[in-house]
Amino acid sequence: MSTARRPAASGPPQPLLTTMAIVASCAAFVVIGALQALYGPAIPALRADYGIGPAVAGLGLSGHFAAAVVGVLVYHLLRARLGHRILLGASYLLMALGAVVFATAPDWPVALAGTLVMGLGFGGVDYGLNHLFAVAFGRRSTAMLNVLNGHFGVGAIAGPALVGWLGAEHYPGIFLGLAALCVLIVSTLGGVASREPEPVAATASSGTGSRVAPVIAAFIGVYVLHVAIETGVGGWEPTHLEAVGYAATTAATATSAYWAAMTIGRFVVVPLCLRLPASAILTVCCAGMAGFLLLATLPSAAPYAYFGVGLAIAPIFPTCLPWLNRSVPSVGAAGAYVMAASMVGGVAFPPLLGVVIDGLDVRALPAVLFALAAICLLISFRLRRNAPDPNGPSTSVPASAGTTSPSEVHT
Template identity: 75%
Template sequence: MSATSEADLPEAGSTGRPLLTTVAITASCAAFVVIGALQALYGPAIPALREEYGISPAVAGLSLSAHFIGALLGVLVYHVLRGRLNNRLLLGGSYVLMAVGAAAFASSPNWPLALAGTFVIGLGFGGIDYGLNQLFAVGFGRRSTAMLNLLNGHFGIGAIAGPALIGWLGAEDYPQIFVGIGVISLLILFTLGGVAAREPEPTPAEGAAAGGGARVLPIIAVFVGIYVLHVAIETGVGGWEPTHLEAVGYGAATAATATSAYWAAMTVGRFVVAPLSLRWSAPSILTVCCAGMAGFLLLATVPSLAPYAYFGVGLMIAPIFPTCLPWLNRAVPSVAAAGAYVIAASMIGGVAFPPLLGAVIDTMDVKTVPLVLFALAVACAVLSLWLRRNAPDPGGVTGRGGAARTDTAAA
């Protein structure tokens, strides 16, 4: 193994220092545990919300909708302000918003104010999600894909821990949990000195599409398509796996356990791919993951294999979001909004697709769920092959030896 080279170190900010110190990296991972837990807490808290505010299940479910609307707006606001305010101020404001929203949600005397609290939580959530993903995408050179997988793996830890915490303490204690999350958000503010104020100006690498080139918009559009499709599959499996498994003969407990295992696979997959991304290129990882999604969804049509196949789907979906983001930044470095587009697209897909899939399932047998999702996975695989050919990964890892070179140089 060769000695650590300059390319392996974090990118320097405008002051010549790394974009994130070790303390800031650790705090960022903690922040992703927090936002993962927050997103997963609303569902388990619904029984307590209904009892406290005297609302129906559908009205209680608006808490998650308000959260996602706020998150989408948070991404867009953060992006618009990136050129005017520095990273520390934007991230700090996002942590404060999340803490204020959590406190408001926990202590609101009525449902409209509680709903407003979830919207404010979402604003902070979106800023943190976008801001940290962008910093990790550009801050570690060739290791950005590995670091992004680690960062988003911690989101999964939070998503598993949040409901477990409510299960342990009881749904009626959700206010204390939200207040605790707000306190942790405020504590993270003390680590922002380890975040560079600004990122370096992007420098187009060999093989990258020029800012005004005709290929830029199609490349971004295909990345957006992949993000929408993979999130559609992710939420589709998460929402319909229990129903499908029960329809093919499994008990409710087995179906619930298999679905929990699917979400756990989403976390495991990111930690597994982190070291692999140091040896394999982003295009290769994406192609394998899309093909793997399709293959496992096809296996899910076989009742005896379905629970295990869904676990495999989770493993394949896991690396797509964190693997594509640094590749996108390298492929179109002059389009600062590209990251905002795909992160916003993933949020829109998460909100819009479940009811669309539900409408499709209403016209078909629920046993066709894997086939419907298989068709989406095939489309995702086709888009991944187009990107592999038309958006080479400049500066990415393209071989087993881990040497950095551009795909065009290898051609």
């Protein structure tokens, strides 16, 4: 794997990310994937340790996401002043500190405070590394972002599996181990460039100058809707499958397969990202989401259809970030806006979907989510028209694609 390059004022190009930093970044995404996925399996032990109900225990995950939104925005606001190296280091240390507090807390309020600290660091790492990968690899950024976010899925699968193997009562040791990994990753930050190149004014010729706000709003719509579908399936698939006649064990297995598909899809799409523009990938993914959700209305096909939904959702988040940066290069905060919006959607949508399902029936889940996917598909068509991606991958990837020329770097 080659290093990502940035232009220097004189002399040879300096790397935005060295090979070691790229590997460490993927390891960091395994860590944050595991941290996010560990709350659910740890809830039985949390209730036993602190004498709390399930709703109170669930505040840990809600607090984590709320703090993560703040972490994203703070990182963005301080990025130009402090640089990536300092902010990533601080984010890793916040995650480590939060994990230690959560694992050793004497009571629930202290443990909840630990989740907030962890969430701040989580948001910083999530935004900082996604942003770096979006600007560091030129035409290969979409592929590299799918690789990076695929490792998040690896962590999200490995974390609960580790809890299942060791037992929920050993969750403090698992969190302490992840804290130690965060501290180790800090030692690799010498391979991360503190500063990025200045935005290239010539790249604003995409025709979106007078439509910046609508373009950003459309990307936010895609992010909010696909996260809503992602969390909707992940949270309600077991209940829906049981309601249409499947055994609880089958429903649980199918849901695990859905989350595995989210990881598989990101790795599978990597070679396609080098050949197809992001706009085409988004449209196919949105159409796939809609088609598989429609298929999920058939009880006999539902478990397999949900696996297909996972495959279709998987590339959307990492594929759209470089396209967004290329479409509105003059708005450095665009990435922060859409990531923060997607996190807010992940917190707000599950309760809203619960209200809708209470008013209808859980059997209506695929139809409700299909409607959201159809809207997402319409937005993808609008983006293809209003935010063309002339700098995206073409059918011929140059041999020098491993490095980034000044004209290929956007912030």
